[in-house]
Amino acid sequence: LGASACAEDGMIKFGTNPEFPPFEYISANGVLGEYDGIDMAIAAKIGELTGMDVEMESLEFDSLLIALQNGQIDATIAGMTITDERKEAVNFSTPYYTATQVMIVPEDSDIEKAEDMADKKICVIQGYTGETCVNEMGYKYEAFKKGTEAIMELVNGKCDVVVIDSATAQNYVNDNEGLKIVEDPDAFASEEYAIAVNKDNTELLDTINEAIDTMLEDGTISEIAAQYAEA
Ligand code: GLN
Numbered sequence: 001l002g003a004s005a006c007a008e009d010g011m012i013k014f015g016t017n018p019e020f021p022p023f024e025y026i027s028a029n030g031v032l033g034e035y036d037g038i039d040m041a042i043a044a045k046i047g048e049l050t051g052m053d054v055e056m057e058s059l060e061f062d063s064l065l066i067a068l069q070n071g072q073i074d075a076t077i078a079g080m081t082i083t084d085e086r087k088e089a090v091n092f093s094t095p096y097y098t099a100t101q102v103m104i105v106p107e108d109s110d111i112e113k114a115e116d117m118a119d120k121k122i123c124v125i126q127g128y129t130g131e132t133c134v135n136e137m138g139y140k141y142e143a144f145k146k147g148t149e150a151i152m153e154l155v156n157g158k159c160d161v162v163v164i165d166s167a168t169a170q171n172y173v174n175d176n177e178g179l180k181i182v183e184d185p186d187a188f189a190s191e192e193y194a195i196a197v198n199k200d201n202t203e204l205l206d207t208i209n210e211a212i213d214t215m216l217e218d219g220t221i222s223e224i225a226a227q228y229a230e231a
Contacts, residue, residue, distance in 0.1 A: 015073035017061040022228040023079040062127040081191040095192035114187030120160035123150040130163040
C-alpha cells in the first residue's frame, strides 16, 4: 500500500492545477479528457512511452506536494519549478522546461526593473515561485488563489504589477488588452520545471525520467511547447 500502489498496477495518477495556461487548463477538446496544455500533452506521451494508463486529478497548486506525500497521487505535472525547499519534500524528475518570472504591467506603467516595484501594489499567486521571489525582495504584496484573479486586479486598475512565470504571462497579455511584459533577468533567475514524485517511489521516478529523456532527445517536448505557446 501507499504511494507506489497505483504505479505498480500500470497506472500513473498525476495531480495538476489546471489554472496555468499554456501548461494546464480545462478545454472542451483536451489532449487528456478535459485537460489540455503542454504538461497534459507531455503526460499523455509519458503514458504512450511507458505503456501505463495516465489519470489526471485537479488540485489546488498549494496542495499538490501534500497529496504526493500522502499517496493520493503518484506524481505532479504542474509547471512546477524545482526549488530547494520543495526538494526536501519530494523528488524531481529531469527538468523539461526553462522559465523565468516576469512582471505584467499596464502598457503605460513606469516599471522597468524589479526594484521599481518597491512603492507599487504587487499581486502574486499564492504558493507560486513568484510569491517567493517578491517575498525575498522584501516587498509587500497581495496573494491571490488564481492567476486570472490577479490579472483582473491589474485590468481593473486595483494593482500595479503581477509577478508570474513567463509563458503564462504571455498568455494573459495576449488575452487582455492594455498589458505588457517587463523582464528583469538580473532580478529573476531562470527556473526549471519538473515532474515531482514521492521520495519512496524511485521506480516511478526512473520510469518517468526515461520517458522525459526520450522526449528531450527526439524533440517531442520542443514540438509540444511550440504547438501550445503563444507568441
Ligand atoms: N512555476 C511556478 C511554481 O512552481 C508556478 C507553477 C504553477 O502555478 N503551476 O511555483
